[in-house]
Amino acid sequence: MKKASLIMMIGPLFLLGLYVFPLWTIMLGAPQYPDPLGIYIHIDGIRDVNEFDIQNIDGLNHYIGMKKLPKPEEMWEFSTFPIVIGAMIGLGVLIGLLGFLKKVDYKWFIGWFVLMSVLGILGMYDFNAWMVDYGTNLDPNAIMKLANPDGTPMSYKPPLLGSTKMLNFDVQSLPATGAWMMFIGMMLTLFASFIGWKHRNAISANNTIIYNQL
């Protein structure tokens, strides 16, 4: 259980990477943009891949009536996410510590993993909802109003994951370093749960011995 608890304490710390590295990256390449434009989505806001990319993406998007990319203060998520992540890191490390002190068992580890997964899925759902709004809620006075072959207005929602062709742009949306670190951290907690589960009998056996000795 000692080993599992140590891993459980280390795993959530990987989420600290989210405060430094981007969670997601969206790149936009086009014939006249051989060096693609790009944005990094951090838990606390959207940043340029190369300086002025946001300004240039906004500039191009105004032709098709898209809103500007949100500033941190324009979306509640960018102030809430850092708090939620911080709380989850604290909680995870605490659970690991308590496990180390044998106050809690591996089930708490699984509990943390499940909670983090649920939050992650909610986060993805929220992110996707924003992208739908960003890509479809267009200015009615847009310079270029483009329609699909079936007559419906063309939408510009970037893919959540993978690539798509959007007018002259190839848009590619992929998890970035922060997400990979979160993934590794969560896998570690799952691994900690597994070790904890595997040794559960040994622990109870040991405990039995100890109790007997007492």
Added chain:
Amino acid sequence: MNKSKYYLGAIAALALLFVGCQQGANNSGKGALSSSAAEKVYVAPGEQDEYYAFLSGGYSGNLTVYGLPSGRMFKEIPVFSQFPTSGYGYSEETKPMLNTSFGFIPWDDAHHPDISQTNGELDGRWIFINGNNTPRIARISLSTFETEEIIEIPNSAGNHSSSFITENTEYVVAGTRFSVPVPQRDMPINEYKSNFKGALSFLSVDPEHGHMDLKFQLLMPGFNYDLSHPGRGKSHGWFFFTTYNTEEANSLMEVNSSQNDKDFIAAINWKMIEEYVNNGGGTKMPTNYAHNIYDEATHTGTTTMKKEVLTVDPLDVPGAVFFLPTPKSPHGCDVDPSGQYIIGNGKLSADLTVHSFDKMIAAINDKKFDGEAYGIPILKFEDVLAGTVKSGGLGPLHTEFDGKGNAYTTFFISSEVVKWELETWEVIDRKPTYYSVGHLMIPGGNSRKPFGKYVVAMNKITKDRYLPTGPEMEHSAQIYDISGEKMELIYDFPTHGEPHYAAGCPAELLAANSKKIYRLDENKHPYAVPNPADARVERKGNEVHIYMSTIRSHFTPDNIEGVKVGDKVYFHITNHEQDFDVPHGFSMIGQNTSELLIMPGQTKTSIWEPKKVGVWPFYCTDFCSALHQEMQGYVRVSPASSNIELSWSLGDD
């Protein structure tokens, strides 16, 4: 019968010989060779060249940027000439760049570009070039590829033995081709002899900003100082100038200044003179010359008139100046990468004279002089001679080096490039040029470290090389592959203006530092509009200042009223793009000036003096975006007596 047999035999032999010759020509001529030449110069679409080449524009006054080996032209950098394409010399910000003590001069004759160096190797910070006609030296940034500074050279005329730099860019040197009265005065022309002076100017270069300062002028005897090059390595601290017209003729020069069997190469120990000057030596002379500096932060050039120059009489610094006799009106004066050999290209002879720096120092130390000219010691020809290249060509002009012990000399009259070996002075190879070559250029050829892969020969005569375009044609250049023992002609390309000298360097020295945009948040132009909300129109008497911004695809503001006939309207336009290669243009109907081409983050100003009442459109001249055709606006011009208030707007605001 016997005789006729012999004849038949002879004819058969001749026929064989012809066939043999033709086969030889086929093998070494077109077929296999030209396909390998094509591969050597072919830079596939989307790929980039190996070298930058900066070719002077001669009478275009500008500098052109090419790629090697493709021969593709990338840019024409305006230097000494007005350039309506960008508005250089027309915009309020750049007009001061062309100011001189003679007033605004819209043109010059640009000859000899030279890239800045550190420790004798190209460092890619700046490129310098001389204006020949109204003596000036320009400095061009190699991050913006724009002219940043132009300094006028007083007491000089025909600024030809310029603009060569010392191996740590301590000085850029400007020598006079035509000697003149110093200071200028009203006097009979035929009293030239012993009265005229030849000024050799040493301009110090600030290592931080590159700003030039005319540190001192050496007032030499009234010869023609034709070309020059710095010493390097062991000869660092010396500068060498070829001279002609040591006869000091003042008329029918083509005959009268070609009489002496030998003219001179002047060897100048500039370090010694620098020390003399630093210790308070020299004479301050009143004069008047313009110093124009363009500031990248304010996007604006300013002119300062300088009123004094420090002159040095060579006789006041004994041991600093010597003459090396050199046959037949030498033109090019070239120094090999080691700094040991000084080559005088005697343009009226077949031979090249190579002087030895070590021998020169020994002769000076031994005081082995062969008389003097105006008090300046003349060394004995035999004492300084390292060797003579018996070339077999005619009219040698210029020599470059490949860094592998070989030299390449152009021959104007016999129209060829000759490869020869240093120290053995043996000719290795010769190839024709098309036609009558002037300068040649090997990237880094004027440094301790040449990149000896290609040589570019720049010709004076084009004739039939390209499809005919009437009597006037562009000049022609040839590229030779010099990586092997023999030179190989691999490409022909037309050049703009009349290139004289050129400078080249590996692409990686510059490409990564080339600016993509100017930062708007670093724009310090006094009339800049940092934010579209700051766009406005102000009146000061009859001056109307329009603070305008541009972004794809509109001007802010685009409707302006309250301008009157007789007003002087200043359009101060700031391009708000911060995206690579998105300039906006500006032009106004009936404007007596050129358009503006404004780079991202830049501010430029154009003047319009409306003469007619009406509503007059302006528009963006650069196809900036899909909505470029919509990028336009109107100015309402009312009669001078009108009392319509100034107003401006964009859209519904």
